[in-house]
Amino acid sequence: MSTAAKKMNSAQAINLALHDAMALDESVVVLGEDIADREGGGVFKCTAGLSTKFGTGRVKSTPIAEQAIVGAAVGGALAGLRPVAEIMLMNFTTVAMDQIVNHAAKLRFMTGGQTHVPLVIRTTTGAGFGTGGQHADYLEAWFAHTAGLKVVAPATPADAYGLMLSCIFDDDPCIFIENLPLYFVPGEAPEPGVRVPIGKARIVQEGSDITLISYSKTLHDVIGVAKELAKEGIAAEVIDLRTISPLDMDTILASARKTGRVVVAHEAQVDFGVGAEISARLHKELFGQLKAPVARVGAARSPVPFSKPLEAAFVPTRERILAAIRETLN
């Protein structure tokens, strides 16, 4: 196919998904800081062109007020809109947690099903660009811990596009986690209109020796490591979770059953992180069947540092991923 040959980065893919969703359904609206074209179409250009095409009623730049942003999205959703709210960086969700957790996540239940809150909170994060201690945290475990929220974290432009469409048209709140460095990495362009289902992991490459589970930017490091392993004749199965909650346990379990060895790698903190949940489930479901304990690789146990050598060592490096794999293989 001609589109398959095309390249596009994740920022463009997200932009395209927003365009397509807005064109498809006029209840789709977008809001966030600097997102309209007058303000440049978003600091990372993910919303470029939307306000010009769909008007500043549906595409609204906001004051710097994340509670007001998420609150407006919640209210809009209650009144029949499908808002996509941008929280510029994931650390800024910390000022809007009440609206997200006490309201968006709960109103369907607390109203006994009278209402529902079909909104998407887009946010980006990730170390690598020297943004320091308050701009690069991965907080997906918090949201995954909260009943009523879905949490996705695509690693490729095509998945970003397809998951964005699914999240927008899902009838419940979705936390959509983007990665800042990945915005600029080109990948295969998505097929127009093709939605990637929420809750479905993707097997990036099949393998029988070990299962490597990851998502978002760290996935690419895992893939890199898997290539190295292949040279040694070790066949790793690489799984891109894509959705953190609900977890695709079918895919995870099938792979773990096959390989008997699992490493989970993510950029978030290891302690009380997503890897813990996966490990707990795997050990329970496959008790006595694994050949080695599930290994977890994540960021250093510290805030994100500024200084380059520290930042480089903070993230789950290929070296650390590889070391965990070797330990799991032995």
Add this chain to the structure above:
Amino acid sequence: MSTAAKKMNSAQAINLALHDAMALDESVVVLGEDIADREGGGVFKCTAGLSTKFGTGRVKSTPIAEQAIVGAAVGGALAGLRPVAEIMLMNFTTVAMDQIVNHAAKLRFMTGGQTHVPLVIRTTTGAGFGTGGQHADYLEAWFAHTAGLKVVAPATPADAYGLMLSCIFDDDPCIFIENLPLYFVPGEAPEPGVRVPIGKARIVQEGSDITLISYSKTLHDVIGVAKELAKEGIAAEVIDLRTISPLDMDTILASARKTGRVVVAHEAQVDFGVGAEISARLHKELFGQLKAPVARVGAARSPVPFSKPLEAAFVPTRERILAAIRETLN
């Protein structure tokens, strides 16, 4: 000893700890909504008498403004105070997460050790009193996931007292989780001045058949279940974690090594909760040595419901704890 015979509930124990700490060190200050005596000494009376004794400079009622409360505590801590901030209910921490996570937890690191933030955030929570969907969540996993924070959750008046003293005199930020129903349950009075170390679990009862790990209110249900089991001749070792982060892995591992079977029970959501971290660590450290997979018991996967029968079924009931134990024993 004469004090050992005395009884006191957790609200009183916390009150006593605050009194003792303030008397010991004038840098200890207290702030929160309605906490001064003019406003009744706290809605749950945990701060009663403090402003009368130590003055309204050191004991300050605040507007309803949790960001301002935690922010003032952070700033005070930076300037040499040891603030104890009350966030009336744990769900209200959601409006102050930025101050807690991006600031209190990180400033020591981000300043390269120039500063530190010796503050305590006291907060209470827990289902049982019909407070519904926005007043009873257990969010300890969020804080435990955050580097730089300590998280404690005492289950008895004596531990509440002793941990409060430790947290106040600790040089880093501590999240101190109280339980609303437990406030009113009497227990053994603490020994004056005796601190309970942060990061040390307590073996409530020894046993060789199974390890039951819990904390906060759920601990008492676990103890109740353990008593039932004893009648059947099953000797459960009951561990009160007391501190969620850092976990006392020495105590946990020693017990799990002995019994080979572990159940973790808490009132928080199971998914991505504290039980996951414990399970992940146990399976890793004791790979091949456990007799059954670590079982996890927690709240239903929903917001906290209002209606009595739903609320009663929402929490980790003794029935569900018992069922998990039986499954683990078989």
Add this chain to the structure above:
Amino acid sequence: MSETQQPSKAVLLDIYRIATLIKRADDRFIELIKAGQIASPYYSPRGQELIPAAISVNLKASDYVVTTYRGIHDQLAKGIPLKPFVAELLGRATGTCKGKGGPMHVTHVASGLPVTTGIVGAGLPIANGLAWASQLKGTDQVTVVNFGDGASNIGAFHEALNLAAVWKLPVLFVCQNNGYAEHTKYEYGTGAATIADRAIGYGIPGVEVDGNDAVAMWQAASAAVARARAGEGPTLLEANTFRFRGHLMGDDSHYIAKDEMAAAIAADPLPRFRAWLIAQGHASDGQLSDIEATNAAAFEEAVEYALASPYPDVSELAKDVVAEGAQA
């Protein structure tokens, strides 16, 4: 609409009907709690009845009202049907929220009551979203969001008023200033001389009104509602009032000076309004007694219905967390 416009007799009697229905509901619910029919925290709006009563007569069914834990007056004024309302208070399966919400979180979407929050200040940003949807759809719906004096000190208040101003949203921000936030007296928690003053910081009208005066309240509300309906943007309305029954049932109001409480009770807005209606010749004592009796009978029927209703089945825990069929 000029502020000196007078409410019609019919409007005044409707305000009276609503206000006394609220009082009846409050009295009876407290009795039910005391009788052990339900164990629940309860935040009585006794004393504040005229505010929503005088607002609601300016609203259409399709308008939205957002309120708080202290919200049964706002819900009743908006016209929530009594049977599922009381059933919700009592946590029954027939409640508007199937008993999942409870007294702190009664909602009824069909009555224009989509959100009742227990988090101070949180309703205001959500109200903006409801109003944004109306603005986009080009309806003339208005969103009224109620909150307390204490709530005006939290960040969400500020963010919401500013956004509503900048977006020119059809929202009426109603601060029911009962002088206390839990146990904290207004001046100990609030820097502003009046909360209405804060409107200056958003460039919108800020109106202070005696919320215990039905006519003044009606005038202020109808002007603000008309402004919002006309697309002229939000208004901050500060309705001064008092809270007779403490913050929460069980609270003995120890933090309120005795003379302050006594003066407030002496000025109870309901008997005052009743006497005024009669003195002005708007109604006879008998007419007003009939209204009260009709309210009482209707409410009693709802209580009976609710008490006879089943509790929700435990299987409800797994429902309404996410859309049916999806994984939570």
Add this chain to the structure above:
Amino acid sequence: MSETQQPSKAVLLDIYRIATLIKRADDRFIELIKAGQIASPYYSPRGQELIPAAISVNLKASDYVVTTYRGIHDQLAKGIPLKPFVAELLGRATGTCKGKGGPMHVTHVASGLPVTTGIVGAGLPIANGLAWASQLKGTDQVTVVNFGDGASNIGAFHEALNLAAVWKLPVLFVCQNNGYAEHTKYEYGTGAATIADRAIGYGIPGVEVDGNDAVAMWQAASAAVARARAGEGPTLLEANTFRFRGHLMGDDSHYIAKDEMAAAIAADPLPRFRAWLIAQGHASDGQLSDIEATNAAAFEEAVEYALASPYPDVSELAKDVVAEGAQA
């Protein structure tokens, strides 16, 4: 202190010295980034130099200054030593924060710079805590907290100003209003006619001043600092200014009208102040050139020091997370 008091010649020259040191630092740091000596987001304060320069001459070493990602002007004005300052910008082990903070988060406790936040609005509540400690200890320390026009729309601003008012804290809230919040022009994000107006909502003085006029700025700051020192409570100071180099390095200011930008540049406060100092006879061209040369030399020395400094060792990741010896 009367507002018509005039700054002495010495004070004026000190303001000039500080402002031109800031400009020098900004120019040089941009050169270093362009030269590839450091990869980092950088938020230039070019255009806003006179604000902290005119404030800081009213401060003692023991006073606190809290600032933001756009904060090197505030830090330099407070007297941060240049060598560890530049080393921090460059992420070196010899930096004030051992390189862990970086350009967005430079702090130096010994200079009274305990907090530099990257979260919009977050510094204000923390400033209150610093001031509370001073109030309790009975020192006459003042806390100055700097933030932007956009920050005045976030909840933390509101909560902090209200708390400071109620607690009568010695805080100077300085809104450096450069007309833009990232790419959003003032009036598109802010409902208030002026940010100073918002002070009304807290019952505290709100003062609008031309932040690009050294004398006016000094007068406003010295009055507010004196007020705080005297225990009379907080002031909200809105210092109007402009931001010449976009939000973030790399930003081409496309969202700013060309004539607006041109007018601002034509009114660049630094050459204006320089010319005024000469015209008023406060200094000769040569004297001012000497100041500039001294600044440049001192800064260059710091740059050399920083460039020659090592990066922190990777073991630093495990340090300063919690107290030494404790478990993170």
